[in-house]
Structures are given as C-alpha cells and as structure tokens.
Amino acid sequence: MNSIFAPFRPLACVVVIWGLWHGTAAAAETPLAVLAVDTASGVVLSDQGGGRPHHPASLTKMMTAYVAFRAVEAGQVQLDAVIKVSETAAGQGGSVLGLHRGDAITVGAALRAMIVRSGNDAAVAIAEHVAGSEAAFADRMTAEARRLGMTATTFRNATGMTAAGHITTPRDMAVLALAIERDFPRFKPIFASRDTNWKGRTLPTVNGFLANFAGAEGMKTGFTCPAGYNLVAVAHRGDRRAVTVVMGAGSSAQRRETVQAAMDKALRSAAPTGGRLLPALLNSTEPPPDLSAMACGGRPGGLGGLVSARRGVPTGWALEVAFGRDLAKVRRDLAKAHRELTKRLGGGATFVVTRPRGGALAYRGLIVGLNEHRAIETCLAERAKFGEERCLVMTPGMLNGALEDERRFRMISAH
Numbered sequence: 001m002n003s004i005f006a007p008f009r010p011l012a013c014v015v016v017i018w019g020l021w022h023g024t025a026a027a028a029e030t031p032l033a034v035l036a037v038d039t040a041s042g043v044v045l046s047d048q049g050g051g052r053p054h055h056p057a058s059l060t061k062m063m064t065a066y067v068a069f070r071a072v073e074a075g076q077v078q079l080d081a082v083i084k085v086s087e088t089a090a091g092q093g094g095s096v097l098g099l100h101r102g103d104a105i106t107v108g109a110a111l112r113a114m115i116v117r118s119g120n121d122a123a124v125a126i127a128e129h130v131a132g133s134e135a136a137f138a139d140r141m142t143a144e145a146r147r148l149g150m151t152a153t154t155f156r157n158a159t160g161m162t163a164a165g166h167i168t169t170p171r172d173m174a175v176l177a178l179a180i181e182r183d184f185p186r187f188k189p190i191f192a193s194r195d196t197n198w199k200g201r202t203l204p205t206v207n208g209f210l211a212n213f214a215g216a217e218g219m220k221t222g223f224t225c226p227a228g229y230n231l232v233a234v235a236h237r238g239d240r241r242a243v244t245v246v247m248g249a250g251s252s253a254q255r256r257e258t259v260q261a262a263m264d265k266a267l268r269s270a271a272p273t274g275g276r277l278l279p280a281l282l283n284s285t286e287p288p289p290d291l292s293a294m295a296c297g298g299r300p301g302g303l304g305g306l307v308s309a310r311r312g313v314p315t316g317w318a319l320e321v322a323f324g325r326d327l328a329k330v331r332r333d334l335a336k337a338h339r340e341l342t343k344r345l346g347g348g349a350t351f352v353v354t355r356p357r358g359g360a361l362a363y364r365g366l367i368v369g370l371n372e373h374r375a376i377e378t379c380l381a382e383r384a385k386f387g388e389e390r391c392l393v394m395t396p397g398m399l400n401g402a403l404e405d406e407r408r409f410r411m412i413s414a415h
Contacts, residue, residue, distance in 0.1 A: 032048070032049070032246070032247075032248050032249055032250075032254070032258060033048060033049035033050065033052050033054060033169075033170050033245075033246070033247040033248050034046065034047075034048040034049070034050075034170070034244070034245070034246050034258060034259075034262050035047050035048070035049075035050035035170040035171060035174055035244065035245045035281075036242055036243070036244045036245075036262050036263065036265070036266040037174045037178070037242060037243050037244075037278050038240075038241070038242055038266070038271070038272050039178060039181070039234065039241040039242060039243055040241060040271070041271075041272055041277075042178065042277045042278045042279075043272040043274070043275040043276065043277060043278075044275065044276045044277070044278055044281055045242060045265075045266045045269060045272070045275075046262060046265065046266065047281065049170070050169065050170045050171045050174075050245070050281055051152070051169050051170075051171050051281055051282050051283040051284050052169060052170070052284055052286065053152055053167045053168070053169055053283070053284065053285075053286060053287065053288040054167065054168065054169065054170070054227060054228075054230070054247040054248055054288050054289070055160075055162055055166065055167060055224060055226050055227035055288050055290075056153075056160050056166070056167070056168040056173070056222060056227065056230065056247075057160045057162075057222030057223050057224040057227035057228075057230050058095065058118045058120075058159070058160040058220065058221060058222035058223065058224075058230075059160060059168065059173055059220055059221075059222040059230050059231075059232055059247075060123075060141075060155060060157070060158065060159060060160030060166070060168075060222070061114050061115065061118065061123055061158070061159070061160060061220060061222075062173070062176050062177065062180065062219065062220050062232065063141045063144065063145065063153075063155060063176060064114065064123050064126060064127065064137075064141065064158045064159075065111060065114065065115060065180070065187070065190075066141075066144060066176065066179065066180055066183075066184070067130065067137065067140050067141055067144055068107070068111060068126050068130055069180075069183070069184040069187050070144070070183075070184075071130050072107070073184065076130075077107055077129070077130055078107065079106065079107050079108035079111075080106050080107070080108065081106065081107050081129070082104050082105070082106055083104070083105050083106070083107060083110060083125045083126070083128075083129045084102065084103075084104055085099045085100065085101060085102060085103040085104070085105065085121070085125050086101065086124075086125070086128055087101045088124060088128070088134070089121050089122075089124040089125040089128060090103070090121055091121075092120035092121045092123075092124055092159065093120070093161075093372060093376075093395070094120050094159070094161060094224075094395075095117065095118040095119060095120055095206065096117075096119050096120050096121045096122075096376055096380075097113040097117055097119035097121055097122050097198055097203075098121070098198070098199075098376070098377055098380055099119070099121040099122065099125065105122070105125065107126065107129065109196075109198075110122040110125050110126050110129075111126065111187075111190060112190055112193060112196045113196050113198060114126060115190050115191055115193070115220065116190070116193045116194075116195065116196040116203070116205045116206070116207075117196060117203055117205070117206060118206050118220075118221065118222075120159040120160075120161065123158045123159045124157075124158055124159060126158065127158035134157055134158050137158055138155045138156055138157055138158060141155035141158070142154050142155050145168075145172070145176075148175055148176065148179050149175055149279055150168070150172035150175050150176060151172070151283050152167065152168065152169045152171075152172055152283035152284075152285075153167065153168040153169070153172045154166065154167060154168075160222055160224065160227075161224065162224050162225075162226045162227065167288050169247075169283050169284075170245040170246075170247050171245075171278065171281045171283055172283065173232050173245050173247075174232070174243050174245050174278055175278060175279070176232075177219055177232050177234060177243045177245075178243065178278070180219070181234070188217075188218070191217070191218030191219045191220065191234075192210065192216075192217050192218045193205060194210060194211070201381070201384050202384065203380070203383075203384045204383070204384065204387075204388065206221055206388070207219075207220065207221050207231075208221075208252075208256060208388065209221075209231060209233050209256070209259060209260075212256065212260070213233070213235055213259075213260055213263060214237075215235045215236045215237050215267070216233065216234075216235045217234045217235055217236060218233070218234050219232045219233065219234055219243075220232050221255075223252075223295075225291070225292040225295050225397065225398065225401070226288075226290045226291060226292050226295075227247070227248070227291065227295075228247070228248045228249050228250060228291035228294065228295040229246075229248075229249035229250070229251060229252050229254065229255035229295065230245075230246060230247045230248070230249070230255070231244075231245070231246045231249075231255055231259050232244075232245050233245075233246075233259050233263060235263050235267065236267070237267040237268075238267075239271075240266075240267045240269075240271065241267075242263060242266035242267055244259050244262045244263045244266060246258050246259045246262070248289065248291055250291065250294040250295055251295070292401070293401075316368070316369045316370050316371065316372075316396060317370045317371065317372045317375040317376075317393065317394065317395060317396060317399075318348075318366045318367060318368040318369075318370060318375070318393075318394040318398075318399045319341075319345075319348075319366065319367045319370065319375055319378070319379055319391050319392065319393060319394065320364050320365065320366055320391060320392040320394060321333070321334060321337035321338075321341070321365055321366070321367060321390075321391050322334040322337060322363075322364070322365025323362065323363070323364050323365065324362060324363060325361065325362050325363070326363075327352070327363050330352060330363040330364075330365045331352060331365065333365055334350050334352065334365030334366070334367075335350065337365070337367070337391075338350050338367055341367065341378055341382075344374065344377075344378045344381075345367065345370055345371075345374050345375065345378055346370075346371060346374050347369070347370075348367040348368060348369050348370050349367070349368050349369050350365070350366065350367055350368075351366045351368050352364065352365055352366070353366060353402050353403060353405075353406050354406045355402070355405060355406070356405075364402060366394070366399070366402075368399065375393055376393055378391075379391040379392070379393045
C-alpha cells in the first residue's frame with residue numbers, strides 16, 4: 001500500500017485610518033500560511049501555519065488530477081477517450097474553459113484545461129467520466145487523501161468551490177504535490193504547460209508563477225473569496241528542488257511575493273542532512289478561516305445573500321476592465337472597453353467604484369448587469385488575446401462586496 005510516509009525519493013487623514021482598520025481586521029482573521037519542503041528528502045525547510053486548515057479552492061484540482069491519473073495508469077480510463085459534456089459540467093461557474101452541453105473533449109484535453117486554465121467545467125467532466133458522478137468522484141478523492149496520509153483533508157467536489165467540510169492544509173497539499181511527482185512522473189509536464197488550445201484559441205496558463213520565477217516547474221493556483229489566494233509551487237535551482245505552499249493570501253500580489261520569497265529562501269539553503277520530515281508535521285483541527293472580507297471585500301459567509309450597497313446598480317455579473325489611481329484615466333479606459341465589448345456582452349452598464357488601497361484611493365472601472373455566461377466567455381477571449389490583466393470576472397457576490405467596501409469607506413469618511 002503506497003503511502004507518503006514511505007521514504008521520499010528525489011522529485012519539486014481618513015484613508016489611512018480606513019486602511020489601518022481594514023488591514024487590522026483582515027489580519028486578525030488569520031495569518032498567512034506558508035510551507036516549504038525539500039523535494040529530495042521531504043524535510044520541512046520552513047513552516048508558518050503549515051498544519052492549519054484552509055479552504056483549498058482550485059488546489060483541489062491537484063487531487064482531481066491524481067485520481068484521474070491513477071485511473072489512466074490502471075487502464076480504467078484512456079487519455080484519448082471522448083467525454084460528452086453534461087449539462088452539469090457545462091453549468092459550472094467561476095474559472096471555466098467554456099464548455100457547452102454536448103461538447104466533445106478528450107480526457108487528455110480536459111486534464112490539460114483543468115490544470116492550465118483551472119477549468120471547473122473540465123474538472124466536473126473528468127469526474128463524471130471517471131466515476132459516474134462528481135459526488136462519487138469526490139469520495140474517491142477523499143479515499144486517496146487518506147491513503148496518502150493527508151490526515152486533515154476532505155473533498156466534497158472536484159473543483160474546489162467552497163463547500164461545508166471541503167478543507168485541507170498546506171502540509172497535506174505538500175504531501176499531494178510530492179505524491180504526484182513520485183507516482184505519475186509522466187504527467188508532470190502538464191503542470192509546467194504555459195498554454196492550452198480549445199476551439200482554435202490558444203489560452204495562456206493562469207499560473208503566473210511559471211513565468212515569473214526562474215526555475216519554476218508548476219504546480220497549481222487556487223482562489224475563491226473564502227479561501228483567499230493559494231498556490232502550490234515546485235521549482236529548482238542547480239541541484240536543489242523545493243515545493244512551496246502558500247494559502248490564505250489576501251491578493252494575487254501577496255501570493256506572488258510570498259511564494260517567491262519562500263521559494264528563493266528554500267533554494268538558497270544547503271541540502272538538509274536532517275530535520276523534521278513532512279509527515280511529522282501535525283495538522284490542527286480548528287475550522288478554516290473565511291477570508292471573504294480580506295480577499296474580495298465582501299462579508300464572511302461566502303458569496304450569497306448580499307444586498308447591493310449602491311442603489312441603481314443592476315444585478316448580475318460584472319467585469320472589471322479598468323483600475324488605477326487616476327480617476328480620469330479609469331473612466332476613459334472603462335468607456336473604451338465598454339464600446340469595444342458591448343456587442344459581445346449583450347449590453348451592460350458602466351460604474352466606477354472607489355477602493356481604498358495602501359493608504360490612497362484607487363478606482364475600479366466596472367461593466368455591470370451582465371449574464372454569467374457572456375461575462376465569462378468575453379473575459380476568457382480578452383485575456384487570451386491581451387493577457388491576464390485585461391479583465392476580471394466578478395460574481396454578483398464580489399460586486400456587492402466591492403460596493404459594500406466603498407459604502408464602509410464613505411461612512412467612515414463622513415465621520
């Protein structure tokens with residue numbers, strides 16, 4: 001019986017007052033969790049909350065991939081087998097490839113889309129193909145977690161969308177990263193892929209670590225409002241290799257800076273001759289934090305049930321297409337983007353939302369009142385053409401969170 005406990009083999013002023021109040025409240029929710037492990041020995045190189053439970057978000061897809069890889073290696077599933085996309089898979093929200101009901105996609109292409117683009121629709125399509133249903137597949141995921149020694153991890157779905165009891169820890173995700181490299185080395189290149197193709201489009205990876213860190217090899221990003229920004233990263237420098245896990249960052253910038261600093265420190269260190277092995281790091285049993293307020297400016301408790309903080313804002317999904325501290329420029333950029341995208345979006349209204357940031361004001365140019373499918377499809381196409389900074393899809397909850405953030409700021413300013 002394979003276990004991660006077996007020996008490791010080599011493998012991977014008012015604005016200021018508001019900022020202080022908001023930052024203190026966010027910091028009080030949970031400290032950032034960071035863990036670095038030497039891939040050759042399994043020795044823990046640094047640990048800041050490595051055993052603390054978190055919502056995994058799309059780090060979940062690493063286990064979705066592991067279960068699928070195992071089915072392929074066992075001959076139960078073929079990489080060139082064609083999946084007919086179900087209504088359930090096509091109806092997934094969040095990060096998606098853009099699959100429609102009845103589309104045909106091979107298992108191999110779906111795996112690549114799930115890892116490179118973090119496609120929730122691809123993840124559910126894989127789960128249904130391998131196990132018959134996403135629920136049955138999630139049971140397999142949890143069983144694999146137990147077999148590998150991921151003692152604090154339970155999976156409720158194949159995507160990482162927030163669900164009661166769907167939790168993990170940085171320690172457990174490092175265990176999984178090492179297990180993937182150890183058990184399925186032939187699939188390792190997928191995690192290093194810079195792009196994937198779908199319906200004639202070349203879509204870039206959502207994993208910015210690959211392009212921004214010399215020696216980066218993979219693996220997976222994750223984000224939801226309750227989870228914050230997560231990343232499992234593998235990199236090398238010379239003969240040194242390490243896996244670093246960051247969970248609970250408040251922004252993509254904090255995630256990037258934290259993982260780069262932790263990985264750089266890990267790869268500069270001498271090869272360990274002793275120390276605590278990863279399985280000896282204990283997981284705690286505290287509940288995972290809800291980072292919605294910090295990561296999305298919304299209320300804890302997820303994305304539902306929020307009431308618009310500004311009258312007249314249409315309900316529905318939104319796109320952020322402009323951002324900056326120059327209000328006039330944000331308005332110009334927003335107007336230009338709205339003109340260019342109105343036809344594809346099927347309409348939409350423009351709003352500028354104030355966002356206190358770093359002791360100064362910034363402005364978000366939003367196109368609001370959109371249909372979910374059109375918002376996602378349009379933003380995917382724009383990001384594929386112009387880059388990841390082109391636009392940001394906002395769920396109704398994220399939009400309400402941004403408006404609530406602005407409302408709180410104006411209320412404090414008035415006092």
